[in-house]
Amino acid sequence: MPKLQNLRKYWKLGVKNFNTQYFDINSANHLVAKEGNYQYDLMNIVKKYGTPLEIVFPFILEERVDELIDLFNSYVKIYRYPAKFFYHYPMKVNQNKEFILPLVTEGANLETGSANELKLVKKMWSTGSLNNKIKVICNGPKTKEYLDLIGELKTKNLDIIPIIEDLNELAYLKSYRGNVGIRLSVDVKVSSHWNHKVDRYGLTEKEISRLGKIKNLKILHYHIGSQIELLKDILRPVRKAMEVYLKLKQINPSLDTLDIGGGMPIPYDRKFRYSIDSLIENLIKFLKEFCEKNQIAPPNIVCEWGRYVVSPAQVTIYKVLCEKDIQQGKNRKWYVVDGSFMNDLLDTWALHQKWHVVPVNYLNSKNKTQSWLAGMTCDADDKYTGQGSYISLPRLDDLEKDDSLYLAIFDTGAYQDALASHHCLLSSPVKLLAQNGEIKIIRRRETLDDVAKTFGW
Ligand SMILES: Cc1ncc(COP(=O)(O)O)c(C=O)c1O
Known part of the structure; x- marks a missing residue:
């Protein structure tokens, strides 16, 4: 036997x-x-x-999100990183109520990719099911319905931030009163099924630099791909994004957050060879050193790792x-x-x-x-x-x-x-x-x- x-x-x-x-x-x-x-x-x-x-x-969802938030917070403490970490669960990864509610209960913030996902947030917000500290980041192509809903929830005091993906969104958001983010299309090739040569999302560094000052800019966001196999492929885009962050910060002092999107893999087939600990430690170390060298305040860190958690x-x-x-x-x-x-x-x-x-x-x-x-x-x-x-x-x-x-x-x-x-x-x-x-x-x-x-x- x-x-x-x-x-x-x-x-x-x-x-x-x-x-x-x-x-x-x-x-x-x-x-x-x-x-x-x-x-x-x-x-x-x-x-x-x-x-x-x-x-x-x-219970697996709860354990994983707790571990992830604790791990980030412990490295923030160890390295005396003078800013905060926020986990945003990307709803597109699994919109089932039985997934979202335990994650939110354990302290996850949310990321939406469509007006319909945001409608679910509205439902939770208007029934008082969400803690008033919850933050919502809105990615994805913005239809008028999506943008109107963002505006409506903003007036209902939800901490909601639209991420500008395209120039038409920027034009619409000119009259928006709250904070906004902008999505950078990072020009880095990484080992992931989703890292395409041509990325239709976000704006290039050149396009962003032509915009000048962006009203109430708070977040610089990028998403390089999902299931990223190499540690260096997670860290290289961070460096590129921070170079853009640095330039943006000079004309947009309100900018204070870097959102690194998704990408943390799970071991379907052991193609990747790094631990979540080493990734978070390297990320925080890099951001701290980069900001010290360039004399800017280190950004708050947002990650949108959904696959890894659920x-x-x-x-x-x-x-x-x-x-x-x-x-x-x-x-x-x-x-x-x-x-x-x-x-x-x-x-x-x-x-x-x-x-x-x-x-x-x-x-x-x-x-x-x-x-x-x-x-x-x-x-x-x-x-x-x-x-x-x-x-x-x-x-x-x-x-x-x-x-x-x-x-x-x-x-x-x-x-x-x-x-x-x-x-x-x-x-x-x-x-x-x-x-x-x-x-x-x-x-x-x-x-x-x-x-x-x-x-x-
Ligand atoms: C903007 C954005 N954030 C987060 C994610 C989730 O990434 P992951 O599959 O690595 O959890 C995606 C996935 O496509 C995405 O497009």
Whole structure:
């Protein structure tokens, strides 16, 4: 019988570097999630609610945002950095109420990317659900509706700052009374899927320099990309941005904040090799030295790391329905699952994202099959092939009679919900909340009628 310690190691569970410190194996060889001294046997949840399913763990959100804010604040203290850190959660990463409320409760400020996201903020603000100290940064292309809403919330005393992305926004915001920010398109190439040669967002250094004084300028913002693999690629844009900050500060003394956007990666496939500690320490050290050398007050620091905070707070579980030979690979099998990668985990298709896949049961199985996973739509692209490698999973012919294998896909809390679709008119999975030892259905599984209605039937 493989020892528990070996099994944990094999499935990479309980490892902080893999964000699996919340998961373990119990005596029944099932996958469990641990919330304090409580633990959830995921197999019991599967039996009760069926698959495909998604489970949200608010305690993971709370722990991650607390750790992030504490870490920044401790380096601010260690380096006697004479300004403040503010975490803004970018709502686009996951707009589910069950994600946003725990984050805000733990002290996250918000970042919006559209008028609709800001409408959710308005709802929370007008019902008195938000602390009056909360700050909201508004990014994204600004429609008139979006700009009007910003103006309206400003008059309702919300600390809200629009970030100018384009010159037309600047013109509209001329009559705006509150603070504003401006987005710099940083001319640095970094290693990230989203760092495009041509960035349609923000203004170049040249364009910004032509603007002269900007009324009530408070924030210089940039966003270089998501899932940035190298530490130097996070730090190089900071230097470039600070060079612009320095020039802007001379004619805009109200400028006091640098917003470095998103970019902190999570270890989907261990391509990146730096810790969050080293990143924050290097960032604060650099800003302090740069400002001392150039004799300006160090800026407040804003980060908008969403993926890093929320990805590990959701797992998606599929049942393996059957297996099928992979024609090109000897002894390699397709495991056909009862959900869809194209619909529920769209980044599999869009970015060839690598996922950490762990069985929910039979974690002690000795014999493995080298497999790829196939989804339920009739689309040849509905598959997960582990970026060209195989996924080693328990053999189906070793299962007990009439039993099934279930697979957990980790880190599905970022972006997948907002991108989810209905290819082949499949229903979205049931979504559960696991909190304080209890399980609650937060979105019931869509019925055929629900999906048909979406398409006018
Ligand atoms: C302006 C802005 N801020 C923050 C983010 C979130 O970045 P990340 O995916 O690294 O959390 C994004 C993502 O696209 C973004 O566009």
